[in-house]
Each structure stands twice: as structure tokens, then as C-alpha cells.
Amino acid sequence: MNETAAASASAVGETDSEADGDRTPTGPEPVVVGEGVRKSYGDVVALDGVDIAVEPGEVFGLIGPNGAGKTTLVRALTGTTAAEGDLRVFGVPPRDVDPQRIGLLPQSFGPPERLTATELVDYYGGLYDEARDTESVLRDVGMADDADAWYETLSGGQQRRTCVATAIVNDPDLLFLDEPTTGIDPAGRRSIHRLIERLADGGTTVFLTSHAMDEVERLADRVALLRDGGVVAVGPPDELIAEHGGEPRLEVSLDESAPDAVVEAVAAAVSSARLVESSADGLRIRGVRPEAIGDAVDALDAAGVDFESLAWSVPSLEDVYLRLTGEEYSPRDGGREETDGVEGPPNKGAEAADGGDR
Template sequence: MVIRADDVRRRYGQTVALDGVSFSVEEGEVFALIGPNGAGKTTLIRALTGTTNADGHIEVFGSQPTEVARHRLGLLPQEFSPAERLTARELVAYHAGLYDHARDVDAVLEDVGLTESADTRYTNLSGGQKRRACVGTTLVNDPELLILDEPTTGIDPTGRRDLWRLIEELADSGTTVLLTTHYMEEAEELANRVGMLSDGNLVALGSPGELIERHGGDSRLVVEADDEAAATRALEMAGYHLLPDQRHVAVPAAPEEIPAVVETLDEAGVEYDGLLWRQPSLDDVYAALTGTDVTVGGEHLTEARQ
């Protein structure tokens, strides 16, 4: 076992940041902690790496976090701002110099896809390239455990997917990865298991598939209507049970049931911008368990525009 956390608690004055969190991460696993800003993700990362005190019991590689040899860990904080005058090569080389036995800098740059941009100053890199350079600084010591706090926040979708591929390659090579994210699609794509945090509490733990099957509910048809009240009345009068949805009116529906919903809306004279059919996702799981929504990086949507 790489990480073991039992009943971890942390307060900042009257604010409860962590309220009895327990979970474990196995060797070679990709484990995602998901939740909105303020859920306790970063505080938990700091507790796991020994950079903040917390009550409860934490073990990393069987030792207290502060006793773990630094070369065994790679950490990318959410807020990481390198000197912008450095090139990507200089940035990675600087961090390699912090270890007695570091990887070849060019090999690391190749791993993160920056060979052609190695001599570009950090300030001139794209958002995705900057984040890959930052990940490169965590790989110079060939860590057994890689901890990434919101690794893709603030970068474009292309850069995000590039980083996903890199994380998948690292996991395939045997690196244990713990990441935090508020992008549900990211967790579904990368993680073997996820832990859902809400107000410092771990409200769910399991594989994405297990959690969606257990808590995600039915596939649904989402109605994007200017007058949501009218759409709601029409569907309820036709006998449809509306599903909780933080954004639009939604009813449980298989693909073959879409024409009947369309007919109901048309007969009631309800105008709508579009219909979106989608299967349940981790976002629906989180909403079902907490009653709140999380900003998502993307949804599995199939358009049925009329």
C-alpha cells in the first residue's frame, strides 16, 4: 500500500477543512480526489505530503509523511509559478540538480512532449506546454508516487488531453498517481478509483463505473428551454417525473423515448433551443450525494437538436 489515511481531520480556526477522511491508494493505481474548490482537496494533499499538520493517521510508503525520502515523491502543487525567464530545459535542469541521482533532462523533456520547445522561455510557452513543463519538474527524480493538485486547471482542452495521455503513460509504466480535480470527465478518463470530497467529508469512494451505477440514476433527456417553468408543467402534466438537474429541465428517457418527449413539448407550445440526451456521469453522482454541482470539464452529450 502506497498511501493510507485514517480519520484525517484539519481545522483552520472555526473552519473544518477535513472531517474524518479515510482512504488508501494501492501501488500502480491512479486515484482521483474530486470536488469543488473548498472541498478540502488541497488541504488533504498538504497533509499527505507533510506540509501541514493534521489529526488522525497518515502513512506514505509505510512511514509518516515527513519521514519519506523525497526522491520517492513527485509533487505538482496547484499554485506553481516558475521563473518565466527560464527555458523549459533550464527549468527541468534546475530541479534535476536538486537530486543526487536525477534522470537525463532531455529524456524528461521528451516524456512531457517538449523536445521541440526545450529552448523556449517559460513565459512564451502555451498554457498546456507550461503545465507539461511543470509536470516535467516532478519527474526528474523518477518518483514512485506522483501527486498532482489540479494539474489541468486553466489550460485549454487540447492541452488538457495532452496531459491526460502523459498521466496514462506514467501510470502504465508503474507510477502510482494521486490527483485532485474538479473536472469530472478527467476523473472518469484517468482514475481507477475516485474519492468524492464535500465540505471536508469523503462522501463516496469507488471506481467511476461503480459509483455511476450505484448513484448516477437514469439516462436523461435535458431540455434547454427559454421558459423552463412551462416546460416543467407540460412534462409533469404528461406524467413525466423530472430529475434533479442543476442547469436545465431533465426527464429520464432512453433514446427511443425522445420523440414522445418532443411531441409533448410541441403540443404544449413550449419552445426550446435544444434537447441533449446523456448518460449519467460522475457529476450526477456528486449532485445526488451532496445536492450541489461541480464545474465539469466536459459531459458525455449526444445532441438531438430539432
């Protein structure tokens, strides 16, 4: 995060924390503002009172399941669809913004296929009063070696890189990227990630929509999570993970679900575990510290259980996503997983580690 974005995000976070709203916001005006944004298609409610603000120079991530309203929100903010509520970009309604200041890469983008990558970037650059040098833009997205190939002959990843180039050729102040790395190989994804980081460091505000949680976790200064047309969580990735991501866990792969006797034996042996439970293909130990993995192995050996593998993991933004929008979310209990297992002995770190269940 650059210094401007860090200061702005901090100011907004402090303001948001005041429930009575008496505190006056400080710092520069947000680049993107949406207050009470609503949009319906017939009887289908796509956006239901969305509040959102994106600070100058910030990489702002928008995540959520299919049908959550992400595309509709981007369209509303870019002025390509009408919506109710107060929407402002650079302080004016989206349709009044100077198009020279905006870059947009939609999820589905089909440029003329019988043009080369160079010709495509030249064409889109020609739509602006001022544009970057085509060669340097193609180099930025890793397409310098294939600049003269027809678009239709490029691989899916190369096509997507070329599309990214058309979105940044005008050197925008605000860049909307919807699934920018779809179909791009790992090396290409890393190149695009570095490009986004450089753009943000140079002052470009980036509005990133992606289903790749690792991508959003790496790039975004703050993240908003949409579900059913509303924002259910917003904040820096690390704070969302601490609050909703749950706790470290150890997955033990067995030929079948672990018997109750094994669950109880492991729970008794692993003092740092909050919960030990049988899973579909083995055993899951929640809240286990890495130094206690050996205790779990010893307990399995003592019970005569042969396991295929062990996998220890810490929570990530993907865990936040699943807990709040996916299979692990249960509306009956506000996000708490319903599970049967054996609680481990109380330990001092259990409550802090289990932020997602509080």
C-alpha cells in the same frame, strides 16, 4: 487500470464491504494510508476524520468543492503540514519518506521565470541523486519544440506542461498532481492524460486532484469525494455513477417553463419516464430511454409546442459531484432533489436507473 492496481483495488473493495471488520486484508500494503486524519486552523476544521488508502500502481482521484479539505489532505500526506491521525506513505510517516520517491505538482507553482524550460527541468532534476533525461521528459509533456523558450514567455498551458515535467523528472514511485491540466488546451490535456496512463501502467502510483470531472472519470481507478472535511463517497467512477449519478434525462429547450398541461401530456406519452417536470427554460424528462425520445416529440407536437432543441444525456461523474456536493444536494433529505413534476407510469427499469435517489 494495470493488473496490479486492479487486483489491489478489488481486494480492498472486498475488505471494505465487511462491516464487522473481521476479514484480513490481502494483497500488497497500500502506498498511501490515512486513518482518522484531522486538521484545524483555529476554529476552522479542514479535515474531520478522513480515512483513505491508495493502492500500488493506482490512479486515485480526489475531488470536492473549494474548501472541502483537498489541499490540506495533500499537504498532510506529503509531510508539508502536520495533522492528527495515522498517516503513512510507503509504510512510514510522510516526513520520513525518501524524497527521491515522491513527485509533487502543487496547484500554484511559480518557478524562476528567466530560465528556459530545459534549464528548469535541469535544475529540478539536479536536486535528485538520479533523474531522467531532460529532453525525454520535455518530450513526454509536449514541450520539445519550446524547450529553449524562457518560462515567462510561454503560454499558461505551456508553463503548466513544464511544471508537470519538473514533477516527473525524478521518475517518482508516487506522484501527486494537483490540477495538472489547468490552462492547457485540449490537445495538450490529451497528451498529459496519456502520460499519466503510461506512468500508471509502468507502476507509478498517482494521486490526482482535479475539478475537471471528465479528467478524473477517464483517468482514476478509484475516486474519493470530500465534503466539509470528510469523505462522503469512495469507489471506482462507474460504481459511483451507478449509485449516485441518477438517471438518463432529456432536456427540452423552450422559450419559457413548460405549462402544467404540457408536462402532463408528455408524462402520459413517454412510458419509460420516471418524472416529467418543468425547468427554468423548458422541460426535463428523467429516466427516459433513447427509443422513447420520439414519443416526447410527438407529444409536444400534439400539444402545439415548438421547442428550440433536445439534449439527451446519461449520468457522469459530474452528476455525482453535483448531487453530493453541489447545487442539487439537499442535506434535509440526504441528497434527494426537491422537485415538482409528474411521475411517469411505473416501468421495470426505473428503480435500477435511479440509483442516486434510493
